[in-house]
Amino acid sequence: MSQLRYALYTGCTAKESTPELLSSTLAVAKKLDIELIILEEASCCGASHLQDFDPFLSHVLNARNICYAEKLGLTMVTLCNTCQINLAMTKEKLAHDADYRAKVNEKLAEVGLKYQGSVEIKHFLYALIDDFGLENIKAKVEVPLSNFNIAPFYGCHNIRPSELHHKSNGGENPYNPTSLDRLIDALEGYPVNYASKNKCCGFHVDLQAPHTSNALTGTALLDAIDNNADIMVTPCPLCHLNMDIKQRSAGKQAGRDISIPVLHMPQMVALALGCTYEEIGLKYHVSNAKKVLAQATN
């Protein structure tokens, strides 16, 4: 297999509150000999909020982000479900509305850029599964995750709306997604089947509707725990923020103690590929995840 190369759109979270996401992603790429070129010019995608305020500005900025992947001529890889959907929705809008694309390009021309729509945009999860291949990952496993029941938490913006994502997510069924389950299986862990795996974590209303967000986060965490999960894993750092940081407040609202380590998808892969404690970044978790490394090798 020739070496896989991608333009990496890190998103804000991986550069700020979840540094463990970036370090584990880079460690996995190194182990699998995947070249990731970080798009240092990229800006925030707007996280699905900027478009509520100013959709045109959101489209201009995301078109600019995509321009830099186009300059490299490489598929753009994202680490966050919400970055993925915002970039993909921009691409979709510009592909189907030539007048609008011209207006966006008019602005981009002012900074010497031109959006063409020539590159694909996919989440790192699907780059690993569909491009690198599960069998190839399986062959590289150094620490089988057979000590863990792992609850996959998919995150909305990788699976819905299905029509938008089908080009980049291998045709995932939003009512019965399987990619993370298959990845867990390839790493020799035990995927936990539970009703909340494709549900919303509530992150996007954390500020204005904390009751809603705590309710959704708590329901999903408790559902995983009640189905004997030892770990939860998610491809989305925004889901991760809620699931990791809000265990206390969500548990308080639900009237139950909640304690479960929550890993980013690349952290789980890094763990199985034998990456170091620092690379996996287990110290950056609010809910105790440090123990996971010792448990894996026990």
Place this chain on the structure above:
Amino acid sequence: MSNTKKITIKAFRFNAETDYLPYYKSYEMEVGKDELVLDLLNRIKWEHDGSFSYRRSCRHGICGACGIKVNGKPVLSCKENAYDMIDLFGDELIFEPQSKKRAIKDMIIDKGDFWDKHAVVKPYVEGIVDEHPTHETNMSQEEVENVLNADYCIQCGNCHYACPALEVNEEFFGPAAFVAAYRFTVDPRDNAGKERLEMTSQIGPGVWDCVKCFECAEACPKDIIPIEKITRLHNLQFEHHVAQSNIATRHAEGFVRSIKKHGFLDEADIVKYSEGNIGVLKHLGDAIAMMKAGKIHITDQIPFMGNMPKSKNLDEIQKLVKISQTNKL
């Protein structure tokens, strides 16, 4: 190759008048490739149990009566091919009402909350209509296109009962009511637009409590994409200066502030800016936990100060914001 498939249907059964708890009953049947989910509902009733209850009427995807969930997927029974469901979910199909907690009998639910919320947003043209017009009220092509496809809604309730925000926030209007609010707000004959925008801008019932999960987009049998109309309502609130400065609107607008400064979002600043100096204090517990875990870096006691990442070519981003920004708070 056989033209039928043998499947098991596990159907939710419940009679609010006699049953303490719901239960599931299995029915085995050979299904033909042209059969609809509605045909299978009929066959449960006609071939297995005459007491099995569900709503049906037009059989043409327009009355909106026969919405149910198949393996968790909201469907309009008369529009959904049973083989497609078998392709998605295998040979065990689970039939459930749109909302189990609102079940009256089997697939039939009490849709009262749906209709109540729908009615509140004034789902009709409110205006002074000439009783004896001498000519038609014409719409421009642009005005027609602006309705998007919001007028396709058949009030089936699929999106409403797929919405997780509505499940935990009883006052939330829900996606179908927002589609109706949008549809009549952009109608050129209507005069109640401002009232609807004010109504849907309230924190609690309004669009700001949407969790952006896209369940509604997936659930709609008419491909309406309710969240697209929710986004348009957000936009209209700013365009028509209905949006008040509050935690949610500052959160949306605050992205511009961060992007101008760093290219990236300043995660600590957006919380502080949205909440205000007093409101931000309720995040102190989370902030301390995040600092302890090294998630918030401290330089000179000010979060992210001095080590906020900055995008390369930040001047480009700043220029684009300057020349592209169209809305203000």
